[in-house]
Amino acid sequence: MTRLATYSVNGETFYGAVSAEGMIALSPLFPQWPTLYDAIHANGLRDLVTAAKGKPATHADFTYEMVLPNAPRILCVGVNFPDRNAEYKDGSSQPKYMSLFPRFASGFTGHGQPLIRPPENHTLDYEGEVAIVIGKAGRRIRPEDAYDHVCALTLCNEGTIRDWVRHAKFNVTQGKNWDCSGAMGPWLVPFDDPAQLDEARILTRVNGEVRQDDYLKRMTFPVREEIAYISTFMTLQPGDIIVTGTPTGAGARFDPPRYLKPGDVVEIEVEGIGILRNGVEDEK
Numbered sequence: 001m002t003r004l005a006t007y008s009v010n011g012e013t014f015y016g017a018v019s020a021e022g023m024i025a026l027s028p029l030f031p032q033w034p035t036l037y038d039a040i041h042a043n044g045l046r047d048l049v050t051a052a053k054g055k056p057a058t059h060a061d062f063t064y065e066m067v068l069p070n071a072p073r074i075l076c077v078g079v080n081f082p083d084r085n086a087e088y089k090d091g092s093s094q095p096k097y098m099s100l101f102p103r104f105a106s107g108f109t110g111h112g113q114p115l116i117r118p119p120e121n122h123t124l125d126y127e128g129e130v131a132i133v134i135g136k137a138g139r140r141i142r143p144e145d146a147y148d149h150v151c152a153l154t155l156c157n158e159g160t161i162r163d164w165v166r167h168a169k170f171n172v173t174q175g176k177n178w179d180c181s182g183a184m185g186p187w188l189v190p191f192d193d194p195a196q197l198d199e200a201r202i203l204t205r206v207n208g209e210v211r212q213d214d215y216l217k218r219m220t221f222p223v224r225e226e227i228a229y230i231s232t233f234m235t236l237q238p239g240d241i242i243v244t245g246t247p248t249g250a251g252a253r254f255d256p257p258r259y260l261k262p263g264d265v266v267e268i269e270v271e272g273i274g275i276l277r278n279g280v281e282d283e284k
Contacts, residue, residue: 002049003187003274004152006036006069006110007062013069014059015039017052018187022060024052036188037068040135041238045151045190064110067154067185068133073240074103076129076158076176077226080219080245098221098229103158103243107177111186114281115159117262118178123162124260124280127246128204128212128268130197131156131184132223134240138231146227149236152188153196155268155276156243157204159183162252162259183278184241196272197223202247205267206260214247221245 003018004026015036017024026048033039039048078099109115117124135151159182165175189196197216204212216223223244230236251258260266260280268276 001189001272002052003189004036004045004048005185005187006065006067007059008065009059009062013065016058017048017055019057022057023062024055025058026051035070037070037239040068040133040151043135043238045135045188049190064112064186066105066108066110066183067188068239068241069105071105071239071241073237074105074243075230075241076101076103076243077221077245078172080221081214081247082218082220083248094220098226100230101172101176103182104177106179107159108156108182108184109180109278110183111276112278113180113183114279115157115183115260115266116178116180116281116283117260118161118181118283121161121163122259122261123252123257124181125160125162125251126204126206126211126260126266127158127160127250128202129156129158129243129246130200130202130216130270130273131241131243132191132197133188134236134242135238137235137237139235141228141231141236143224143228146224147191147194147197149227150191150223151238153191153273154184154188155186155270155273157183157266157268157276157278158243158246159260162257183276185276186274189273200270200272203267203269204247204249205269206251206258207265211251212247212249216244219245
């Protein structure tokens with residue numbers, strides 16, 4: 001399985017393929033695609049996979065960055081597992097349509113880097129999710145054709161400052177976009193088998209304790225429907241990211257809430273994609 005990542009070495013950013021010995025730098029081989037996002041936008045993901053075959057690692061010491069740090073459009077699906085709506089304890093019925101909100105790349109850090117808890121508020125929470133990357137443009141995509149538009153999968157810790165999602169009546173954007181409050185990565189896994197999504201089990205652990213454990217096939221709005229619905233009102237473009245929804249078990253839903261604190265370690269795991277691991281630190 002080829003895994004493609006964005007990483008940095010001594011302040012210089014590369015993209016490349018993950019190997020047992022380290023990273024195989026691919027960005028110097030494809031100057032026409034300065035970033036991994038550019039390669040996806042040019043339908044070049046398979047070219048990168050081919051180029052990595054048989055090559056030795058070029059970097060053994062590196063830092064993972066947010067996998068698509070210049071992705072211009074990230075859409076997140078909220079309240080998308082059956083038990084999640086009940087967690088709100090507001091007496092509402094299961095929604096007819098999916099909830100959507102934007103996130104920006106600046107809100108995500110890379111695998112192995114800390115999630116940052118800001119001084120303004122300490123209700124930093126975790127949300128383990130699978131994220132899909134669009135590889136082929138489309139508008140009004142039919143659900144049965146939706147997977148034809150997906151080129152890669154990655155993992156997301158859709159970290160949230162809970163108190164700040166309540167600053168306004170209708171939107172959650174403030175609480176969802178604190179710098180480095182979430183993480184995305186460690187890498188992209190090319191998507192070529194529906195089972196990668198249809199059979200995916202997602203686990204979230206905090207300090208080794210399982211907090212979230214569910215299957216994507218139980219989502220209220222499956223990935224195919226997410227793509228179809230979103231593409232109704234906007235043309236999906238290569239490099240767009242859809243963060244598909246988190247299971248029950250986020251820290252805010254415990255009594256009392258179990259928010260993240262410095263020293264905690266959060267792991268998001270999906271077999272066939274990998275493990276996204278991050279510590280927690282206070283903003284310096």
